[in-house]
Amino acid sequence: MSRFSIQRYPSNVLLALAGAAILFVSGAQDAAAQASNTVESTQGLPTFVMPPSGPFSPNRIEIPNARAIASWMRGGHSDSASESFRHWDEEGAIPPVCATCHSGQGFRSFHGLDGSEKGPPEQPVPVGGVVDCETCHNANLGSVTEISLSSGVNHPVIVGEAACVTCHQGRAAGATVTRAVGEKPDDQxxxxxxxINPHYALAAATALGGYGGLGYQYPDQTYSGRFLHAKPVQTCLSCHDPHNLEVVADTCLMCHTTGDPDLIRITRQSHDGSGDTSKGIKHDIAANAARLKSMIFDYAAEVAGTPVVYNGEGYPYFFTDANGDGLADEGDGGPIAYNAWTPRLLKAVYNYKFVTSDHGIHVHNPHYALELLYDSMKDLSEPLGVDFAALGLLR
Structure with a gap:
């Protein structure tokens, strides 16, 4: 039996999630379709690695890993139509630094799991790959015992979290911001x-908290470290199904009265000034993030001298609004990226994006999220003349 690689699912293959089986159209026509869709990379390595294959048909041959494949197909890691994997279609190849996490082939190259030297691929990787089976099931993945974070911290990992931490730590850190602002005047x-974009889906970065140093941490403050949660929760796989990534509610129910993470509250005090402790901690984080965003707008207009607008759907997200009409100013190349950054504003914006880029931060590390938001708001309040204590916020 041999492995095959596919750039896209063959058009004559029908994948049906019916209990534990996946139905593949069998016969010579299917084999020919698979072969016609085989794409080899510039390095001679498969773009898309699936389990050992054959003319599968449930009434003729058993598929032992059918359940795992069916589960994987329901998750984001297999979604070959998503922006995460289609972003580079026009270029026809994925840059090496991006391929590490946006292609199974790039991931294996980065860690040397394919026999190459460790590090980003030497050449761009062809489009069409996803986080395939061998990304997490490569026999050599156990040799990865440490991940270098963007902050400079070398974080020890076990095989069950090596892939997660590699790709969900982001591509920037608080140290990136510190280097950028240097000794520049705070409000000029x-x-x-x-x-500076912390990147996306930052679960590993937020979970590590102050120890990881991936948020911008104000020099005069201390920060909560890694959120170890409770003893049964040790790695990402303690809560997430390893294939479809869904949260396993039963894990929550071991300690909480609900399996809905949005409703769980881990503190008896109100952090957002509302005094309401009946809602989940997610609401406090969201309220403080919204308040920080409002203060960012006020600071840009009143202190930096150039209003800003935010568009969460388009990089670089923050755009110039010189006339204050609430719309991004247009240039020859489209919306004009915000260009009146001060060190103080850059720090606050980085933390805003860091917190809001992890949609599960209320579970991964709510303490760290609240601390970053609080400190960023407090820092902006001084030049804005805001009576910060009067807001009733708690760190």
Whole structure:
């Protein structure tokens, strides 16, 4: 039996999630379709690795891993039509630094699991790959015992979290912001400053908290470390189905009265000034993130001197609104990226994006999220003349 690689699912293959089986159209026509869709990379390595294959048909041959494949197909890691894997279609290849997490082939190259030297692939990787089976099931993955974070911290990992931490730590850290602002005056716009993007889906970064140092941490403050949760929760797989990534509610119910993470509250005090402790901690984080965003807008207009607008759907998200009409100013190339960054504003915006880029931060590390938001708001309040204590917020 041999492995095959596919750039896209063959058009004559019908994948049906019926209990534990996946139905593959069998016969020579199917084999020919698979072969016609085989794409080899510039390095001679498969773009898309699936389990050992054959003319599968449930009434003729058993598929031992059918349940796992069916589950995987329901998750985001297999969604070959998503922006995560289609972003580079026009270019025809994925840059090496991006391929590490946006292609199974790139991941294996980065860790040397394919026999190559460790590090990003030497050449761009062809589009069409996803987080395939061998990304997490490669026999050599157990040799990865440490992940270097963007903050410079070398974090020890076990095989069950090596892939997760590699790709869900983001591509920037608080140290990135610190280096960018240097000794520049806090409230003076500097044309050399640019938006720093922490990246997306930052579960591993937020879970590590202050120990990981991936948020911007104000020098005069201390921060909660890794959120170890409770003893049964040790890695990402303690709560997430390893294939479809869904949260296993039964894990929550071991300690909480509900399996809905949005309703769980881990503190008896109100952090958002509302005094309401009947709602989940997610609501406090969301309220403080919204308040920080409002303060960012006020600071940009009143202190930096150039209003800003935010568009969460388009990089670099923050755009110039010089006339204050609530719309991004347009240039020859489209909306004009915000260009009046001050060090103080850059720090707050980085933390806003860091917190809001992890939609599960209320579970992964609510303490760290609340601390970053609180400190960012407090820092902006001084030049804005806001009576911060009067807001009733708690760190």
């Amino acid at each position: 716009p500097d044309p050399e400053l640019r938006f």
